[in-house]
Each structure stands twice: as C-alpha cells, then as structure tokens.
Amino acid sequence: MTGVAQAADGVPGVDVSNWTGDIDWQSVATGGAKFAFVQATEGTDYRNPRFEAQHGGAAAAGLIRSAYHFAQPHESGGAAQADYFLQNGGNWVSDGQTLPGVLDIEDNPYQDRNGKNHCYGLSAEDMVTWLKDFTAKYREATGRHAIIYTTTSWWQTCTGNSDKFKSNPLWLARWGSDPGELPKSWKKHTFWQSADKGPLVGGQNSFNGSQSQLESLANPPAEVRVSGQAKSRKTYTVTISNTGPHPVKDVKVSGRTFGGQRVVKAPGCTFSGTAVRCRIDELPRGQKVTFTITTKPAKSKGTVGVYVTVGSVKLTLKAG
Incomplete structure (x- = not known):
C-alpha cells in the first residue's frame, strides 16, 4: 500500500521484519515516514536474514533507524540475549541516524510450541529481573537506555505493572485511535504503534514529539x-x-x-x-x-x- 502517511500523534514511522520482505525505502520516505524499526534478532538463535538490506536501506533513504530484539525470556537470561542482539545489529552507533536499540517484550506468541503461558512461564519478579539484566547490559555496552516495546496489558500482568524502567523510552503497542492507559513505569510514551498495517509498509508508528526531538534521541549530547x-x-x-x-x-x-x-x-x-x-x-x-x-x-x-x-x-x- 502506498500513500502519504499522517501520524496520529507526532512524526510518522514504520516497523518491519523479515516477513515484510523487500522494501522500496525511497517510496517509504516519499510517503512521509521519518524513522524505521527493523527486527534484528530473536532469542539467541535467530537473526533476520534481511536485516542489512532493511536497516541499511532505511538509512540510505534518509530515515532514522533502529534495530529491535524479540525477547524469548524463557530460553536464556536477559544479559545473554542483549549480548546476542548487540553482536547482530543491535549495537548503537553515534552516526546521528541511529536510535537506541529496542527490547520487544510482549505476549508469548508460541504458546502451542513452547507450552508456556502469556508470561513465558516467568513470575512477575523473575520477569523484572530478566528485563533489568537485558537493559543494564545494553546500557553498559552502548551508553544508551534501550527502548522498550510492550503493551499495557502484558506489562501489568507479567511484570506486576513494574515502575522500575522509567529511564527506558516506551514504544507502546496499542492499535486504535489513541494510546490509552500507559504501563506504570511511564508517564508518557515516546513511540506508539497504532496499527499493524496502513498507508506505509509494515506497522504504523508515530514519535511523540518533533522531528528535531527525534534527531536528538538518535544523537544525544555528551553527559x-x-x-x-x-x-x-x-x-x-x-x-x-x-x-x-x-x-x-x-x-x-x-x-x-x-x-x-x-x-x-x-x-x-x-x-x-x-x-x-x-x-x-x-x-x-x-x-x-x-x-x-x-x-x-x-x-x-x-x-x-x-x-x-x-x-x-x-x-x-x-x-x-
């Protein structure tokens, strides 16, 4: 589908994975997108075979880009999965065009395969520990706070609505006309995925701010x-x-x-x-x-x- 995107709130962008296939990034940019999230890894044994083409293509078209990791917290520790992500595309670079990496943590989509519940069989306490291990490892390696992608309902159920991740920008998944209630760790969302498809390729997203603020998130000042x-x-x-x-x-x-x-x-x-x-x-x-x-x-x-x-x-x- 093509057309000019109008973000529901803020600057428009997209998210893509291997399942999205080959992408005409120049068309995406012409359609109004300013940023792109590209899946890099899952667990510690999957790497998106199209990652270089998608991640590099987004940058070549002038988009600010980021890589994301789909968490499998029942398979291995948070630090181990952060390491795998960092080694396979998730490392932040200071080029002015790369956002911090994303930890995608959401409802277990493989329940029939792995026999785990929505929370991957982890208690809320163990899930919070896993999240801390992942985000701490990412922070140590890059100097950046990883973005967290999640839904409010999953966060409430599987972390006990933890308030321990205020420093990590929130990418909220909620398909509809407004973001709705936020998880307890955050008073505002940084990104919002409002639909799984739309006028642009992949998921439809918006950055909650201006273009210059988006650029600052990609290239923050020294600290x-x-x-x-x-x-x-x-x-x-x-x-x-x-x-x-x-x-x-x-x-x-x-x-x-x-x-x-x-x-x-x-x-x-x-x-x-x-x-x-x-x-x-x-x-x-x-x-x-x-x-x-x-x-x-x-x-x-x-x-x-x-x-x-x-x-x-x-x-x-x-x-x-």
Whole structure:
C-alpha cells in the first residue's frame, strides 16, 4: 500500500521484519515516514536474514533507524540475549541516524510450541529481573537506555505493572485511535504503534514529539558527572565520569582553596599558591578520572576547603 502517511500523534514511522520482505525505502520516505524499526534478532538463535538490506536501506533513504530484539525470556537470561542482539545489529552507533536499540517484550506468541503461558512461564519478579539484566547490559555496552516495546496489558500482568524502567523510552503497542492507559513505569510514551498495517509498509508508528526531538534521541549530547569529596582538612578528590554515549574531549578542572591554605600536591595538574588546574584531553565513554588535591592549612581549626569548577558545574568541598 502506498500513500502519504499522517501520524496520529507526532512524526510518522514504520516497523518491519523479515516477513515484510523487500522494501522500496525511497517510496517509504516519499510517503512521509521519518524513522524505521527493523527486527534484528530473536532469542539467541535467530537473526533476520534481511536485516542489512532493511536497516541499511532505511538509512540510505534518509530515515532514522533502529534495530529491535524479540525477547524469548524463557530460553536464556536477559544479559545473554542483549549480548546476542548487540553482536547482530543491535549495537548503537553515534552516526546521528541511529536510535537506541529496542527490547520487544510482549505476549508469548508460541504458546502451542513452547507450552508456556502469556508470561513465558516467568513470575512477575523473575520477569523484572530478566528485563533489568537485558537493559543494564545494553546500557553498559552502548551508553544508551534501550527502548522498550510492550503493551499495557502484558506489562501489568507479567511484570506486576513494574515502575522500575522509567529511564527506558516506551514504544507502546496499542492499535486504535489513541494510546490509552500507559504501563506504570511511564508517564508518557515516546513511540506508539497504532496499527499493524496502513498507508506505509509494515506497522504504523508515530514519535511523540518533533522531528528535531527525534534527531536528538538518535544523537544525544555528551553527559559528564562531576563529584567531589573532602577526605580530610588536607586531602580533596574530584571525580569526572563520562556517563553518556560519546567520548568527551578537553575537560578542564579548576580549583581554588579557601580558609587560609595552599596547594602542595596535585598529580596530573598544575598548581601555584591557592590555585590548581587540571585537564583531561579525552575521556572515553564509561570511564572516569579522579584528581587528588593535597593542601597545607595555615591553621589547625576553622572551615577550610576547595572551590571546584568543571564546565558549568561548581562544587564546594569543605572540611571542618
């Protein structure tokens, strides 16, 4: 079917799998789609044989794309399935055109084959643990929070309506004219699958936001966390952690003592009198650097410390 798509709410997109077959992606783009979800894997033993053609074709046509993994939580652990997904197309890349990968977790479609119930034979507690293992592994490997595709009814039944996944964007499956009630973890959906077919190829979806917000989800800004501690009146530490998806370059740290003390030691930094300056040329994703500043107080009593500035972050490290 062809035509110009009008998203029910937001930016229109599609989802496809091997069953969709060969796709004319330029026609999909001309029809109004701005993004595409492409199945990559299922369990730990299935890979979509059309994945490269579909995923790459979507990008070549100018669409933002993402890969998704169809979960089989009764077969193996969440971390194992995340690993398989990451190794077979699900890894996020910082190219400005790739969304975080998707964990598709929904009603067991193979009940006649595997003899399991709607929840794959897992208790709500075990299902939440499985989901945590998958999403934590994905976050550790990519620096991104995996998108979760699910239905409200399945989530309520099979996770006990868990509220533990607020950081993961929600792709809600509900065919109809509105998204309806959301699972407890989320106050809003990020994506909505409103139909299994329509004017565009595959499932019909919308992004709950603007085109620029969709692009930001594909290419988020760097993320750095700064913390510090007064170990004693003479010793202070400052830790810079790269908690985002990109390497961070040229991080500058500056500090100035107060309370009548001067800097006497600061490995990896330059210092003079009350001032200290440190620099990180490049901090890879998931890495952290700690600087230790040693001072010599001019008096044994009273409040002393160091004022620290890292970018827009300001810390005051005090010791009594």
